[in-house]
Amino acid sequence: MNPTRLGRLMEAEMRDQPRVLAALADRFNSIGNAVAALFDSGAPVGVAFLARGSSDNAALLGRYAVELQTGLxxxxxxxxxxTVYGREPAGFGGWLLIALSQSGRTPEIVDLTRRYVAAGAKVVAVTNDPDSALARTAHYTVALEAGPERAVPATKTVTGQMLAVLAIASGLGPGGVTQRAAAELPAAAADLLADTEAVDRAAALLATVDRLAVVGRSACxxxxxxxxxxxxxxxxxxxxGFSSADFRHGPIAVTGPGTPAVLLAGSGPADTDTLELRAPLTARYAPIVLAGTAIEASIGWPALGHLGECVLATIRGQQLALAVSRELGIDADHPSGLAKVTLTH
Incomplete structure (x- = not known):
């Protein structure tokens, strides 16, 4: 089979990301304003994120954004x-719960959301299905409006969730990503998606190994x-995947001549730490794939100077996964043993 025919759904959904991001960027301020309006006192007591899988990675970006902007x-x-130990979230009255689920149907996410509502939390849902059980439970829903996503690996819904949590954070305090900054992302994403030559070269290396580390810090x-x-x-x-700080505490030992490291380093103050890993990795004879904003990065993205770079880094990661799967002759659309919706309880 022609390798370029493998993962066709995943590729098409990746290429739809500029449209999805543009639509969310247009709604950026309205999302932030709606979140702010949930709290008469002006701010929640605290902010909790509820998610699994790829949604949990988007939630982590949201946590960075909220902590940086508000200190809550x-x-x-x-x-x-x-769900397992039976401890109810009794202490979350006055909190904001941000519940993320692409399908809005994961049973434990829906169940927990109802419990947080009963405990007095305000709930914002981030989902691709505005008619889902999760959306019906929430006080406010950010509908991703990404359209159908049929490949098992989530792509456009993940980057949509990332931009959505940045919009939500904008409603909680000043100093974060603005609508104007968010509007830069669709064009930047389109440029990356049209640029695959360096990704393909890196994929040829990564397809020869059976283990690797992916390292970044802060937004990355x-x-x-x-x-x-x-x-x-x-x-x-x-x-x-590792934080560069945690990576130094022991996991760097897994790297070596047959175990490369993919380093993701943007233009933020924490990214210097990731770049400085190149020396100890080289000393271990570990192959390095550097992606980011540094001039020497083999796989680049533009320096935006804000947390939205996480979206661009994620797109580069999607491209790597698709390219490696094609190198290996694997259909990324239908990975063995996986389903599109994982019904954890």
Whole structure:
């Protein structure tokens, strides 16, 4: 089979991202204003994020944005605390819960959302289905309006969720991504999607290994986790995502001549830490794929100077996953043993 015919759905959905991002950028301020209007006192007591899988990586970006802009207590919910251990979220009155699910049908996400509502939290849902059970439970829903997504690996819904959480954060305090900054992303995404030569070269290397590390920090950390997940589900490679800070605490030991590291480093203040990993990785004879805004990056994206770069880093990760799967002759649209919606409880 012609390798370019493999993963055709995934590629088409990736190429739809500029449209999805543009529509969300147009609604950016209205989303922020609607979130702000949920709280008569002007701000929630704290902010919690509830998600699984790719949605959890988007939630992590949201946590960075909220903490940077507001200083509010912020957390990622562990669903099993309630669903398995039976501990109700009694202390979350006055909080904002941001629940993310592309389908809006994951049972534990819907169940937990109802429990947080009962505990007195205000809930914002981020989903591609505005008629889903999750949307019906929430006080306000950000509908991604991404259209059908048929490939098992989520792409346009993930970057849509990332921009959505930045819009939500904009309603909680000043100093974050603005609508004007968000409007830069669709054109930047289109440029990246048209540029695959360097990605294809990197994929030829990554297709020869069975394990690798994907490393980033701050805005690039959620993208590193998402890139590792995309490589896992499309190719079966043992890819792991790390914060560059955590990577130094031991996991760097997994790298070596046959175990490369993909470094994602944008233009933020935390990205220098990722770039500085090149010396110890070289000392370990580990192959390095550098993606980011540095002039020496083999896979680039433009320096925007804000958390929206996570969207661009994530698109580069999607491209890598698709290209590696094609190198291996794998159809990324239908990875073995995976379903589009994972019904965890």
């Amino acid at each position: 207590p912020t957390c990622l919910v562990a669903p099993s605390v309630a 950390y959620p993208a590193a986790l998402e890139t590792a997940l995309k490589l896992q589900e499309t190719t079966g490679v043992m890819a792991h």
